[in-house]
Amino acid sequence: MKRRNTPSKTAVLSVLERANTALSHDMLEEALDGTIDRATIYRILNRFCEDGLTHRIVADDGKQYFALCEECNHQKAHSHNHFHFRCLQCERVECLSNEVSVNLPKGYRAENFNGVISGVCNRCAVA
Amino acid sequence: MKRRNTPSKTAVLSVLERANTALSHDMLEEALDGTIDRATIYRILNRFCEDGLTHRIVADDGKQYFALCEECNHQKAHSHNHFHFRCLQCERVECLSNEVSVNLPKGYRAENFNGVISGVCNRCAVA
């Protein structure tokens, strides 16, 4: 099952590239002017995650956000141990550069790290 | 709008007390043998969160988990800056004691911390 290049895939990718934030499905759908079907967008995003092109963040609003992660892209063993900040006002979800290490109790094996801090970003704080 | 003591509220509270893990809505519903209405459970849990009795964790499965936090209970200014571990096998969600401090960029104001690590817990790892 090799991947194919389709206009939809290219379009989603370019939206993700232009935004330097993590995007939710509905943000993408809006950016794409509703030209691509809901299910298709979800499938494209899931494929991106499988291929390690993007990573998935589940924010405290319960929604999935997708961000392409350049650093992790080339090194296959990606850790993604960084936080994301979600602004409650402008709803932007951005990566925080801080790498965080949490040491688990003995015998625990980590598979996925999901850290989100929500609040007000500096742009919205001044306004 | 003062709170009232009802059997439902007491029941939910006692289930949360007995479990020393965070529980999702459906876990509670099951533990209560379906005696309490879905909506009611949700409302009780939301009230608990408002009152600072429990805190809400949104895990990477997109579901809300509720845990009563004894330490934070008495001190009103609760930070909750600790991680939670969700086992992909037994589905238990437990608090990790490590307090984590993430320093945000200048001008950012944190309102909520939501850190979840999923993987395999020590009980399930041996099995």
Added chain:
DNA sequence: TAATTAACGCAACAAAGTCGCATTAGCTAT
């Protein structure tokens, strides 16, 4: 250029959570 099959669009579905509304039942003050 034909064959293969990944990707698409559409529709239906599932799960999680919320909300409106009529009814019930805690609390409080008589």
Added chain:
DNA sequence: ATAGCTAATGCGACTTTGTTGCGTTAATTA
């Protein structure tokens, strides 16, 4: 005790988020 106020409940409908089945379309490759 008891009457009155209104918080809490149960039911149903609804929204949102995400997935899946299926028939069709189109990207690759030989």
